[in-house]
Amino acid sequence: MRVTRPDTAIARTSAPTAQVDAAPVVRMTGGTAELGGRPVLRGVDLKVFPGEVVALLGANGSGKSTAVRTLVGLVPLTGGRIELFGTPHGRFKDWARIGYVPQRTTAAAGVPASVREVVASGRLDRRRMFRLGRADRTAVDEALAAVGMLDRAGDGIAHLSGGQQQRVLIARALARRPDLLIMDEPMAGVDLASQEVLAETLRRQKQEGRAVLLVLHELGPLEPLIDRAVVLRDGCVCHDGVPPEALGQHALPGHDHVHPHADDHAHATPGLLT
Amino acid sequence: MSLLQYDFMQRALLAALLVGMTAPAVGVYLVQRRQAFMGDGIGHIALTGVGLGLLLDRSPVLLAVLTAAAGAVVIELVREHSKVSGDLALSVMFYGGIAGGVMLASQSEGNSNLDAYLFGQLTSVAPEDIQVIVILAIAVLAVTIGLRRPLFTVCQDEEFARVTGLPVRALNLLIAVTAAVTVTVAMRVVGLLLVSALMVVPVAIAQQLTRTFAVTMATAIAVGVAVSVSGTTLTYYVDAPPGATIVLIAIALFVLVGLLTAPLNLRRAARRAAAVSSAEVDVDVAATVGAQRRDASTGSSGTMSGTSPAPTAVEEEPR
Numbered sequence: 001m002r003v004t005r006p007d008t009a010i011a012r013t014s015a016p017t018a019q020v021d022a023a024p025v026v027r028m029t030g031g032t033a034e035l036g037g038r039p040v041l042r043g044v045d046l047k048v049f050p051g052e053v054v055a056l057l058g059a060n061g062s063g064k065s066t067a068v069r070t071l072v073g074l075v076p077l078t079g080g081r082i083e084l085f086g087t088p089h090g091r092f093k094d095w096a097r098i099g100y101v102p103q104r105t106t107a108a109a110g111v112p113a114s115v116r117e118v119v120a121s122g123r124l125d126r127r128r129m130f131r132l133g134r135a136d137r138t139a140v141d142e143a144l145a146a147v148g149m150l151d152r153a154g155d156g157i158a159h160l161s162g163g164q165q166q167r168v169l170i171a172r173a174l175a176r177r178p179d180l181l182i183m184d185e186p187m188a189g190v191d192l193a194s195q196e197v198l199a200e201t202l203r204r205q206k207q208e209g210r211a212v213l214l215v216l217h218e219l220g221p222l223e224p225l226i227d228r229a230v231v232l233r234d235g236c237v238c239h240d241g242v243p244p245e246a247l248g249q250h251a252l253p254g255h256d257h258v259h260p261h262a263d264d265h266a267h268a269t270p271g272l273l274t
Numbered sequence: 275m276s277l278l279q280y281d282f283m284q285r286a287l288l289a290a291l292l293v294g295m296t297a298p299a300v301g302v303y304l305v306q307r308r309q310a311f312m313g314d315g316i317g318h319i320a321l322t323g324v325g326l327g328l329l330l331d332r333s334p335v336l337l338a339v340l341t342a343a344a345g346a347v348v349i350e351l352v353r354e355h356s357k358v359s360g361d362l363a364l365s366v367m368f369y370g371g372i373a374g375g376v377m378l379a380s381q382s383e384g385n386s387n388l389d390a391y392l393f394g395q396l397t398s399v400a401p402e403d404i405q406v407i408v409i410l411a412i413a414v415l416a417v418t419i420g421l422r423r424p425l426f427t428v429c430q431d432e433e434f435a436r437v438t439g440l441p442v443r444a445l446n447l448l449i450a451v452t453a454a455v456t457v458t459v460a461m462r463v464v465g466l467l468l469v470s471a472l473m474v475v476p477v478a479i480a481q482q483l484t485r486t487f488a489v490t491m492a493t494a495i496a497v498g499v500a501v502s503v504s505g506t507t508l509t510y511y512v513d514a515p516p517g518a519t520i521v522l523i524a525i526a527l528f529v530l531v532g533l534l535t536a537p538l539n540l541r542r543a544a545r546r547a548a549a550v551s552s553a554e555v556d557v558d559v560a561a562t563v564g565a566q567r568r569d570a571s572t573g574s575s576g577t578m579s580g581t582s583p584a585p586t587a588v589e590e591e592p593r
Contacts, residue, residue, distance in 0.1 A: 073436065074436060074437070095439030096438075102437075104431075109306045109307070109431070110305045110308040110310075111306040111487055116486075117486055117487050117488070118430060121431075121434075122434075124423060124440055126441065129423060154485070156484075
C-alpha cells in the first residue's frame, strides 16, 4: 500500500522558504535493501526537499533505520536508486553537505575524548584531514553553543549523561553546517533539556532553508515541527504526507497545534505505528 | 654513566626510547577502537616472519615487518567483512603465526634461538638493526601524530567517519600496517609476546588521569618512554629479561596510579550523584512548567556545569 503524495501537498506542508519546484536533496526511487539475506526495504520511494523537516516513522523492524543508512552509504542498495542533491549516489562526493547523527547509546570510545574533540571530528572530510583553521573552530563553537554544551567543551565525553552525549553527537553533525541533517532516532533515551535542544535544532535548520530527515519511533513533542511524515511498514512506504494523528503525545502541555491538516490522509492511517 | 660506555647499551637504550614512543602512539588508536588485542595478534603473526628469516638466513627484522604487515592487512579485511565470526578467524591466524614461526625456526640450520624474539634481548639489537628501527620509528610517529585527526575520527566512530567522506578503509589499513611496523620495531626490546603490553598498558595508565584524547596520547607516550627506558636501564644492573622487566614496571605503575586516583574518583562520583539529584529537580520543574521549558532547560544545564553528572536513568525519559 503506497500513498502517492500530490505535489501540492509540498507547498502546503513545507516551510515558506521551500519552493514547489525546488530539486529534492534526497530522492530514493524504488529502493530495496537486505540485511543478512533478509529483505528489509522493498521498494521505498522517499524525497526530502530543501527547508523541509521529514520524519521517517515505523515500528521496530519496519526498515526506517536501514532506509537512512542506505542514504548515507552504510548499507548498499540491492535495487532502485538514490540521488543526493541531484547527483546519483555512486558519484556523490560532496559529503560535507550532509550531517549524520547515528543511533548510539554512547558517544564514548575506548579512550577518553573531550566534547570539543568529538565535535571537531565533524569538521573533517576528504579534503580537510589535517589542520583545522579558525573557521573550523568557529563552526565547532557555534555547534556547541547551539546544543548548549559550550561550557562543557573541555569535559570528557564519558562523564556526560545519555542526553548530553546525544547533544554532542548532534553538535558533531551541525559543525559541518549541513544542508541535509540526517538523524537516526535522536529522541531515544534523552532528557527533556536535550529534547528541547533537538526541537530548536530542527527550527533553525528549517529557518535557514536546510533539510532534516529524522528517524523517529514516535512523533512525540517534535510533532509540531514535522512538515511531513513518511511511515514505513515491512519495508514499504504506507503513508507519505502530514504527520499521522493519534500518536499519543498530543495531550502534552505546551503543545500548540499549528500545523495544517490534509484531511484525506490524516484519517486514512490510524494505528500505523502499532 | 657507566652503562653508556657500551655500544650495545647505547643501541639498546635508543631502541627502548623509540619503542617507548611508538608503541603507545599506535596503541592509543587500537584501544580507542576497543581492539587492544590487535598488537598481540600481529606479534604472533610476525613470529612466522622471524622463523622465515632464520630459515632463509635473511634479516629476521625485515621479514618480520613484511609478514606482520601482510597479516595486519588480512586481519583488518577480516574485521571489516565479518563482524560476527571475525574473532574465530583471527584466533586461527594468530595460532598459525606462532606455530609457523616455531616450525620454520626449528628447520633452520644452526642453533637459532627464538627466545630473543619472543621475549626481547638487548644484546640482540645489532648495529644494522638500529638504522632500520630509527627509520621505522620515525615513519610510525609521522603517521600516528601527523594523521591524528582523521585517525581519531575513524577510531572514535567508524560509521560516522564513513559518512564524512574520509577514506576510512585506507585509514584502517594504515593503522594496521603501522601497528605491524611498531610490533617489529619493539620486537628486539620487549619481544613479540609482550609487545602488545607496551601498546596498551601506558594508554591504560594515562586514561586514569586524563579527559581528552590529545592529553591521553601525550601522557601514554611519556609513560611508554619512562617505563621502557627505566626497564632497559635496570636490566643492565640486574640480570633480568628486558621485556618482562619493562612490562612489570608498567603494570606496577598502572596499579599505583589506580590506587592514587581511587579516592579522587570516589569524590568525583559523589559530586556527580549530587549533581544528578539537583538535575532531577530541574527536570521536574521543566516537566511541570511546560510553557517555560526553554528557561528550565537552560537552568538545568547551568546547574550541571562544573560538575560531572554520571549517565543515569534518573535524567532520562523511558524509551
